[in-house]
Amino acid sequence: QVQLVETGGGLVQAGGSLRLSCAVSGGTFSRYTMGWFRQAPGKEREFVAGIGWRGAGTTYADSVKGRFTISRENAKNTVYLQMNSLEPEDTAVYYCAADRSANILVQRTTRYYDYWGQGTQVTVSS
Secondary structure, three states: OOEEEEEOOEEEEOOOOEEEEEEEEOOOHHHOEEEEEEEOOOOOOEEEEEEOOOOOOEEEOOOOOOOEEEEEEHHHOEEEEEEOOOOHHHOEEEEEEEEOOOOOOOOOOHHHOOEEOOOEEEEEEO
16 A cells, blocks of 8 residues: 655744655655645645656746755655745645656646645745
């Protein structure tokens, strides 16, 4: 059974930084395209960033481009999301997700992802 566990969330002031981690177990991590999504209260879950299973391709939502960086470390079965210059609008529960299809494209919609973590809360105060 594939499990994803996110860590690293918390409370930070605007302009600060956080690094989220997502550890994956029970599957072939190196073959998964990985994505980070977030969901704020009363809003739909939205795509934040994704990285291809070969690690070469990354893509970001326009709202985080230039501030967030996604990376992966296949030897540790872990994907990261470095978040800098955080804004109150970034407040949400952040989820990591795995797409096992081995599609070379990074998908931006939730329906393409097969496995999900439980989420970690990020709160940015103004």
